[in-house]
Amino acid sequence: MVTVGIIGAGRIGKVHVESICTQVKNAKVKTLADPFINDDTESWAKNMGVEKVTKDYHEILTDPEINAVLICSSTDTHSPISVEAIKAGKHVFCEKPIDHDIEKIQEVIDALKTSNVKYQVGFNRRFDHNFEAVQRAVAEGKIGDTHLIKVTSRDPEPPSAEYVKVSGGMFLDMTIHDFDMVRFLAGCDAEEVYVEAAVLVDPAIGEAGDVDTAVITLKMENGAIAVIDNSRKAVYGYDQRAEVFGSKGMVATSNDTASAAVVSNADGITGEKPLYFFLERYMAAYAKEINCFIEAIENNTDTPLGVMDGLKPVLMGIAAKKSLDEHRPVKISEIV
Amino acid sequence: MVTVGIIGAGRIGKVHVESICTQVKNAKVKTLADPFINDDTESWAKNMGVEKVTKDYHEILTDPEINAVLICSSTDTHSPISVEAIKAGKHVFCEKPIDHDIEKIQEVIDALKTSNVKYQVGFNRRFDHNFEAVQRAVAEGKIGDTHLIKVTSRDPEPPSAEYVKVSGGMFLDMTIHDFDMVRFLAGCDAEEVYVEAAVLVDPAIGEAGDVDTAVITLKMENGAIAVIDNSRKAVYGYDQRAEVFGSKGMVATSNDTASAAVVSNADGITGEKPLYFFLERYMAAYAKEINCFIEAIENNTDTPLGVMDGLKPVLMGIAAKKSLDEHRPVKISEIV
Amino acid sequence: MVTVGIIGAGRIGKVHVESICTQVKNAKVKTLADPFINDDTESWAKNMGVEKVTKDYHEILTDPEINAVLICSSTDTHSPISVEAIKAGKHVFCEKPIDHDIEKIQEVIDALKTSNVKYQVGFNRRFDHNFEAVQRAVAEGKIGDTHLIKVTSRDPEPPSAEYVKVSGGMFLDMTIHDFDMVRFLAGCDAEEVYVEAAVLVDPAIGEAGDVDTAVITLKMENGAIAVIDNSRKAVYGYDQRAEVFGSKGMVATSNDTASAAVVSNADGITGEKPLYFFLERYMAAYAKEINCFIEAIENNTDTPLGVMDGLKPVLMGIAAKKSLDEHRPVKISEIV
């Protein structure tokens, strides 16, 4: 039984509290820490079976009963708390991204070098049933050598301009998941990236210095070409698809819907929209990634997504921004 | 918070233990009773958070802390334990069917007349996301007046001949779910049933006096015609579909699959099979039906499936058997 | 090159003129006969390449250049003109049904006994690409032994009450195609039929003595059970589907649409309706059945649908009407 402390009681922190309390075997949440925790959250957590609630996450790091820490706090705290937790000897699950600053990620890498703790990054989509099935088909050779990878990733609603300003930009905030997905499906790293992007959804996003629509082409180390298309606003819901094409065929996945019901009437044949957003689509994936983290601790094996898997998509995101700024293809090797 | 006792620790009893312990809010399992309970089940239950395990279900009925009982024991005990539990003042959730004998069901109905407890029957499919969506479309008038109802229900593997002998026959064992589904989708009762059936899957089923393949036509009180097709063996998995056709259109649902991944290669375009069987397909529905039962207790409202909803499909099953035996359409009113 | 005369210049006669003139190799239409032919039709036919237009079909039967006759006149004339044409030594393609009266069909059978001409009945749906693919899968053993056959057949609009009165009733007018389809998919004849039917679409149809909605169950000679569902009005268009289920799997077909375009928006994911009616859905099938007829003449082989294939669905339709009237299952052997 792994005893867990969770740092950060925002949306994603609560997701992990709930899934550990209800769907993760061999783990329990002892402590939930958040400087701004309120009474509602406290009583909700207690009701879920969390033993202790605190404003100070150091109470987690210093608790000898706690084996593992989930870092769900704001992005700028991910890397310093990661280092603190590693030094405190706790296994660490860190939400994505580890940091927008490569040097800060390097500090985490360095801390791990002199430690035996497990480290996992929260790229939850790898644990989604659809993307898992696509990757499995590729890994099993069902499509032969990979030639083309296509990832569609569109949010149902754009973030506020305020959020955009502190988000690190679309590539580090949103596309970073797709960069990870491309690495997952390709089974290798990207060499080069080219971005074509625009502000088509909301001028306020442009005024905040960001883009909201993009097509991102990547050359992969195995020779395959990948392409990601992003939009901050798909009115029909969260659009999360992937397609991998190769010498022996293609594997592709469409979206999940709330039901398979289809209405046929004078207007046409109408099925349900994709599930609204990431909480609806990926709830099972959130539970599964934590189960894998707990298993890696219990069996003393590698986590499925180590610190380097946290670094690589950040490099890709920085290269993408550079490509947009300089209007040219940028090699990933230019970044570090 | 409703305190629950569960009688029967077989497959379905365990499903309810697990879903209450992990997915049903406002309920906890205090006691699990089964005359044949073994050490493995006991330690599994304790691990899930069940407080007490016993061989004698009377310990549940006499426990003043326990508000509600789930009857998951063998079919022949459903009605007598229902009566006992009602008399003990416990709310009752009873797995389907209440009984194969109408008089026994009548005893439950009688016991409820002088009691204020809630009673719910376990027709779990009404809580499946797909069938719920179909029924909702019908209820909202999206297809106008209902003219035709089609239910496909095929199991992936036939039961053993031993099971068949004690099952009450396919209509009371398997089709009973489809009879309930037809009532659910039609929003009314059946008037008449006609059966065309055969032994096409396994001769041993025929030797045991049963059939394994059937097309069952029903005339509904609202004038609609319903048709159920059953097979005990669909090699591609559990096939559970429904279609309702009316004056303004049609609503239909196909099956759920493990993923939406589709492989295109020289052999064709291939998606996944339906989920294997009821445990895979209906796990969420099992949790949802118990949530509704607990809510009915907490809010003192009617359960979604009362004792009469338990009786009606049994009448339809008995009429179906009579239709098969006498090779003619049989009115439901002939049965009681 | 087969020289053809076409008797009847109504909707279906024109379909055959057009397909022979544009899509059928090795055949040409020399003469088109219709007692009510007008100038528009005449100039249209001439424009299509038809050599001669007449009001008297005897000019076709007596023309030594004409090898083959297509009988597309009103249903009551099908059998007498068939007999005349056979006696005149012409190969005959006769639209369905040959007749509603079994004795009249018997006269055609008798005429054929002393003749060497080819005779084909116009059950066009056997030549549809979708139903052909379903039948081929069954015939190739892909689904093993057949257990269940399901045919859905719904028209987009009901006929007028006037038409209904002279139509012979829904079973001989509309379901007759589905009876043929069941025979085609089963690869054998029906033994027994049971009908559950109602007037749900248009009371005027009921007043005309007919039904507009039905579920028809058939026991087939190979042990399979077939079920047809019919409606005279599907607001979403012509609904023509089939499903065959067996020991090794299932093959099914959905409808054709004008395009594969799908719109995703805030209302859902919407594809196109089925093609509107038989002229849209079966145009290619009409050309294909005539091609097969011409090939049978040229190669002196059996036509794919002989006179007995014209008789059998009529027997099924008469048995269906008897089942409806007497409210019981009726054996086909009761009819003749």
Next chain:
Amino acid sequence: MVTVGIIGAGRIGKVHVESICTQVKNAKVKTLADPFINDDTESWAKNMGVEKVTKDYHEILTDPEINAVLICSSTDTHSPISVEAIKAGKHVFCEKPIDHDIEKIQEVIDALKTSNVKYQVGFNRRFDHNFEAVQRAVAEGKIGDTHLIKVTSRDPEPPSAEYVKVSGGMFLDMTIHDFDMVRFLAGCDAEEVYVEAAVLVDPAIGEAGDVDTAVITLKMENGAIAVIDNSRKAVYGYDQRAEVFGSKGMVATSNDTASAAVVSNADGITGEKPLYFFLERYMAAYAKEINCFIEAIENNTDTPLGVMDGLKPVLMGIAAKKSLDEHRPVKISEIV
């Protein structure tokens, strides 16, 4: 009635002979010219109703009865014969591409300036039912402002290395159709193109100086971003899809198949592959484009695809090649 001469009796020339003879009203083929025409083709053409066959296309250009010419000869002859035909006062339908050399296309443009003949280029895919439906949805505003356009275009088999050497390269030979499709769906021209391409299908294609796999990103004049993915070899057949995403939703089309039949068995749920190649997929589109050409002549209206529509995709193809060679985004305005 338009009298047509067809120059070139290769694969595509025969397609046009057949469709005009069978599916195009108001047109007839008087003469078919090809320097290498053989007896088989001659007798086939005569059988189709072609009056005259010749080795010298000048017999077409000098025939006063012939109003319109279809140029289906080898690519290098398209522009000179176009000029000759225009000067001879014939309406011209010219297969794509007009030429690989912009100056040669300019000569056609110049010839048209002093002529009143109609000129149409053979981008047949615009007349495909699926792409028409997608474009119509966009044009009708169903998806709002266009943000993203995605075109998938993959051939079932790569051409021979010999063909590749004279083909003008993949962008002018194959992608040129997709460049036209992007213009069709966007309703405007491209401003800039970026290519990521590779040799992944056949090394011989690389040795011939070409690529066989590509992802091509385009910035459109209306601000939308388009992306084309190409492969010379999709083992599952001709893959021709498009998706347009905008402020109010998305419209997309998948492929056509030979039938809608789906087999469910122990291996999964399998539908048919896309139609094999362009002759199977686009036969109806070939007939439709000629119908539109004939209508434009008869009604004295603009053809749907004028000479500038022939020029633009060539510019895009040349820019794409330059992008590949110089490994940078290239503006279309750099080309001319």
